[in-house]
Every structure is written in structure tokens, then in C-alpha cells.
Amino acid sequence: MGKLDRRAFMQSALAAGLSLTAANVLWSKAARSAPAKGGLFRAGLDDGNTTDSMDPATTNSRFMITMAHTQRNFLTEIAPDNGVKGELAESWETSGDAKTWMLKLRKGVEFHNGKTFDANDAVASLNHHRGEKSTSGAKSLLTSVESIKADDKNTVVVKLSSGNADLPYLLTDYHLVMLPADGEGKVSFANDAGCGGYVVKSFDPGVKATLERFKNYWKADSAYFDGVEYTAIPDVNARQTALLNNSLDAMIECDFKTVHMLERDSNLKVDEVPTGTHVSMPMFQDVAPFDNPDVRLALKYAVDREATVKMVVNGHGSIGNDHPISPIMPYYDGSIEQRAYDPEKAKFHLKKAGLENLKVDLSAADVVITSGVDMALLFQETARAAGIEVNVIREANDSYWSNIWLKKPFCLAGWGQRPTPDIIFTLGYAAGADWNDSHFKDDRFNQLMLEARAELDQKKRAEKYGEMQRILHDKGSVIIPFFRNWIYARRANVEHGDKLTSSWPLDGARGAERWWFAS
Structure with missing residues (x-):
């Protein structure tokens, strides 16, 4: 509980042979580091938007992500060891095919408006992100959900059309906060109530x-x-x-x-x-000139990744390889050849595409990452050696996520680490996903995603995720120069x-x- 008893501490220390002075010093240090209540915690965040809303379906800024973890709870949470543990769900179990999940909810949890949390709230909260009219960023995570029902007051049953071994991890997504139900199967967030x-x-x-x-x-x-x-x-x-x-x-x-x-x-x-957090450079795969795979490869070879890590994050990161799975994440495939800066290869692919004098606009802002504009300007310089003219457009910080990302065909984007490959692939790379910011589409990739998601054999699952990383590395429409700390x-x-x-x-x-x- 974070409480220390001085008398017991001193008795133990003296019994262990410490002098009274040494015991007092240790007590002072221990007492100082023990959790204590009180005070106003003032934190400066970096990307609040005037379009921010208490509706969790619209959350896409780190200001609101931080708010979500401060005022609200989730069914599950990422623990300090980066594993998953229960928050409002005390426990869960699944069928052998991972298609049916039963979650036992914590009892005695109260919302800020006085309502007691129960299964109906959990069902309404999850369903808020589903349905044809939903525009939630979490909608694509829940596409395989067939039904979410309350089995009793403290039990929720989730049935899927295809198996998903990562459902407990998926439920940590920052959109999927628990809100009070309004009695008609909908959630209420007008009074900002959470638990x-x-x-x-x-x-x-x-x-x-x-x-x-x-x-x-x-x-x-x-x-x-x-x-x-x-x-x-x-x-x-x-x-x-x-x-x-x-x-x-x-x-x-x-x-x-x-x-x-x-x-x-x-x-x-x-x-x-x-972390597995990264800054990417998505290119709309269905918009010229990025619809040409050789153009995409040319742009990938035009990035000096080592220089980018050194200049943009001052060495506080690791080099990326044009897929979103970092070395600290499960199923990372380290056998894929690392792509290096190579202006000559870039020129080769441009010539193959019939675009030896390529000109592209790249939107950037420092809200994506500190020195984000500098990162774009560095790419402008390294691409010039490959015969590519990059026009860097400095965009406004306060409206970047609402007006630029998902709207401009070539821009900087920021992606937070997701706990498993399936979640980041589903959100950002599945065909038709709302947050597929490069409009990437590949039939084999989507087939593998479904297979890997339901695969319980870890070796087979690793092979499938490895192939998916290779597809993105070779044919994908996103440049990922580095993972940052x-x-x-x-x-x-x-x-x-x-x-x-x-x-x-x-x-x-x-x-x-x-x-x-x-x-």
C-alpha cells in the first residue's frame, strides 16, 4: 500500500547490524521514495488540438490519450513490464479457437457520476466504436467482433468471426475506455464521467x-x-x-x-x-506518383536513416526498416536485410518508373516529433542526391492531425507503440482501415493478418508475421526511418x-x- 512503519524499519535495520546513524539515513531515503498523497501535478503536453473531444471515438492526440488514462479506465492495461493485465476486467478465458472470450468484471467500481460500473456499461462502451456509421479510430480493431453481450451483471462475452489470440491486448487501445451506459445501450460522455x-x-x-x-x-x-x-x-x-x-x-x-x-x-x-514508437512518412498508394512501387522504393532508398537518427533524435533511437515492428516487440524479424541510404539505387528505381526527375510535396510539423520539420529538411537534402526534389511544407502544429494527417498524400506521421504486431497492422495497414494513412492494400498481407491473428502455434505465428514485415519492407507505401525512445x-x-x-x-x-x- 506504499506505507512504511518507521519503528519496524529501524528494528529490522538495527537487527541487521546497521548503526543508528546509518539506519536513520536509510529510513530518510526510504520514506522519501514511498508513495505519498497530496499536491497539484502540473504536466506540459505537446499536441492539444482545438478539435479535441471527450468522445473517445475521436481521440487522436497525445493530450487526449493522456487524458484517457487519467480520468477513465479500460478493461485491460499495459503493465510496466509491457505485458497485459486486468484493469476493470479481473480475469478472462477463451475458447480453443480464440473466437469466444468471457471477461469477468471487477465489482464495486464507481463512475464519477455515482453509477456503479457493470457489464452493460462495458458492452455499450465497446459497441460505441462499432457499426456502419462509426468513424472511430478503433473501428478496424473490432471488425471481427460478431457480438458483445452481458452474460450477467459482471460478465461480458465477446464472440468473434475469426480467432484473435490478442484480444486482451487489443482492449488496451486508448479509444476503448469504459463509460457509463445511458440505459438505451449507448454511452454518455457529455458530463465527462469516467471511473x-x-x-x-x-x-x-x-x-x-x-x-x-x-x-x-x-x-x-x-x-x-x-x-x-x-x-x-x-x-x-x-x-x-x-x-x-x-x-x-x-x-x-x-x-x-x-x-x-x-x-x-x-x-x-x-x-x-x-519503444516501438516511430515517425513514418506515409505515401498514398493510390495517388500518383506513389502508386508506382518503384517510386516508393526510390524514396525509401533516398532516406539516410543513420543521419536521421543522429540529427533528429540525437542518437536516442534505433534504425527502422520500413515496417512498424521494432526490435523490442514480439515477432520482430531481424533477418530482413536492413535498407541503407543508396542514391544510386534510388536513381535506378526512378529510371525504371520513368520518373528520373521526380518532384514531391512533403508536409511536416514539429508536433509529430520535436525537430519534425528538420527531419523533413534532411530528407530534402539526401533525396536531392538521388535526383528527387522534395518540397517541404511547414504545417501548423495545432491543426496537423485534423487537417493534414490522413488528408495529404505525403506527410510525416507519428505512431505510438502498440503491444502486438496484429494491433498495429490492423490499425494502420489493413485494407480499408480508417487509419491506414498510406492507403496500403495487399491481398497476401491481409490474408496473413487473419491467419496470424488466430494462430496459436507460436512458431507458425512468427513465420506469418515475418512474411508480413517483408511485404511492407519490399512493397509497402510507408517509410519508417527509425524508432525513437x-x-x-x-x-x-x-x-x-x-x-x-x-x-x-x-x-x-x-x-x-x-x-x-x-x-
Whole structure:
């Protein structure tokens, strides 16, 4: 429960042979690091949009992703070891073909509006993202769902048209928060009610949100702060200045180029976590000139990946190979030949495409990643050596996700790490998926996706995911130059556990729930 008894601690320390002075020193350190409640946690986030909404179906900014993990709960969650564990679902079991799942729900959980959470809420919350008229970013994750029903007050049964061994992981997707049902099978989010550790007191989209601890939160050893204040500060230098001036207690996304300066400040602590998060360069596969596979290969060979990792993230990442499975993820295929910067090969493919003097527009903004525009400008330089003219268009940060991504045929995009290959493939690469930002379509790829999803033999599953990675590497319409680390900073009096979750920055977007102020 995060509580220490000084008397018991001192007795144990003295019995172990420590002097009274040494025992007192150890007690002071232990007491300081023990979770304690209190204080206002002020965090600077990087991409709030004026179009942000409390409707989880519309969530696509990290401001709202962080909000989702602060005010609401999920059926399952990603643990600090990056495995999956129950949150509002205490346990689950599946049929032998992974087509039927039964989830047992936690009892005694209360929504912020006083309603008790039950199976009807879970059913309505999941169904909110389904149906022909749904525009939810999670819709493609649920396409194989045939039905979601309440078996009793605390049991939900999910039936699938095809097996999915990853369903518990899938349910951690940041859209799939639990909301109170309105009595007609729909969810209600008008009053911002969730059942997370904090209650929303005010919300100004794209600007700020304030929350206070929910007194009846079912997790007794979480949500230590009295209140939370999130401020959208797109400019990394402004966030850093606010942290240095003690106007913030934590900041998302440090500047890779200057983070070493923060590390030297005794009043701050910097956290770095390797991830599968990446910045991509999607090309609409059905729009010229990107509909030509040789053009896509030419653009891939025109990227200097090593220089990009060094310049954009200052070495805080690993080189990508034009598929979204990073070395830390399950089923990563390290046997695929690493694509290197090769202007001559790029020229070869351009000539093969009959486009030896290619000109393309590339939209970019720093909201995608700190130095995102610099990344685009570096690509402009390296592509020039291959005879490709890249016109970099600097787009506005505050409307990038609503006006540029999914709308412009060639742009920078940011993808957070997903826990399994199936989830990232389903969201971003399945034919017709709402977030298929490159309009990628390949029949063999889609066939393998269905087969691998239901495959229980791990060796066969690995082979299928390996082939899918090769298809994207060779024929895909997305350039993935690198995977980046999360680097964020906090005041020295902000404490957390030893293991940080890599799914999202600020400890899997759960810093407000898992962290505390040192006493």
C-alpha cells in the first residue's frame, strides 16, 4: 500500500547490524521514495488540438490519450513490464479457437457520476466504436467482433468471426475506455464521467484541462495527487523553460538535442525508455506518383536513416526498416536485410518508373516529433542526391492531425507503440482501415493478418508475421526511418516506480496515476 512503519524499519535495520546513524539515513531515503498523497501535478503536453473531444471515438492526440488514462479506465492495461493485465476486467478465458472470450468484471467500481460500473456499461462502451456509421479510430480493431453481450451483471462475452489470440491486448487501445451506459445501450460522455483516478473539473480543448482526485477510486494505491493540471505547450523550448522555472512538474517530449542540459540540473530528473514508437512518412498508394512501387522504393532508398537518427533524435533511437515492428516487440524479424541510404539505387528505381526527375510535396510539423520539420529538411537534402526534389511544407502544429494527417498524400506521421504486431497492422495497414494513412492494400498481407491473428502455434505465428514485415519492407507505401525512445523530464521531487511503461510517454500515459511527490 506504499506505507512504511518507521519503528519496524529501524528494528529490522538495527537487527541487521546497521548503526543508528546509518539506519536513520536509510529510513530518510526510504520514506522519501514511498508513495505519498497530496499536491497539484502540473504536466506540459505537446499536441492539444482545438478539435479535441471527450468522445473517445475521436481521440487522436497525445493530450487526449493522456487524458484517457487519467480520468477513465479500460478493461485491460499495459503493465510496466509491457505485458497485459486486468484493469476493470479481473480475469478472462477463451475458447480453443480464440473466437469466444468471457471477461469477468471487477465489482464495486464507481463512475464519477455515482453509477456503479457493470457489464452493460462495458458492452455499450465497446459497441460505441462499432457499426456502419462509426468513424472511430478503433473501428478496424473490432471488425471481427460478431457480438458483445452481458452474460450477467459482471460478465461480458465477446464472440468473434475469426480467432484473435490478442484480444486482451487489443482492449488496451486508448479509444476503448469504459463509460457509463445511458440505459438505451449507448454511452454518455457529455458530463465527462469516467471511473479513473481523477475527475475533470474543466476542459478547454487545445489549451488546458484540470482534474481532481476521485475520492471513491477503486485503486487504493494509485492517484496520489490531489489534482492534475495538463497544459498544451506545443513548443518544446517553452515546455522546457516552464519546467526549469518550476511552472511544471513534468514535461512530455524533451528536445533530443538539449536533453543533456536537463540531465545536468540537480533539480530535474530525465527518463528515457526504448519503444516501438516511430515517425513514418506515409505515401498514398493510390495517388500518383506513389502508386508506382518503384517510386516508393526510390524514396525509401533516398532516406539516410543513420543521419536521421543522429540529427533528429540525437542518437536516442534505433534504425527502422520500413515496417512498424521494432526490435523490442514480439515477432520482430531481424533477418530482413536492413535498407541503407543508396542514391544510386534510388536513381535506378526512378529510371525504371520513368520518373528520373521526380518532384514531391512533403508536409511536416514539429508536433509529430520535436525537430519534425528538420527531419523533413534532411530528407530534402539526401533525396536531392538521388535526383528527387522534395518540397517541404511547414504545417501548423495545432491543426496537423485534423487537417493534414490522413488528408495529404505525403506527410510525416507519428505512431505510438502498440503491444502486438496484429494491433498495429490492423490499425494502420489493413485494407480499408480508417487509419491506414498510406492507403496500403495487399491481398497476401491481409490474408496473413487473419491467419496470424488466430494462430496459436507460436512458431507458425512468427513465420506469418515475418512474411508480413517483408511485404511492407519490399512493397509497402510507408517509410519508417527509425524508432525513437521516449525522453521526458520531471522535477526531482516527483517520484515513480523502477519500471516505466513504454507504450506512451509519461509512464504509458499513466504518470498522474502512478507517480507521486516525495514527502
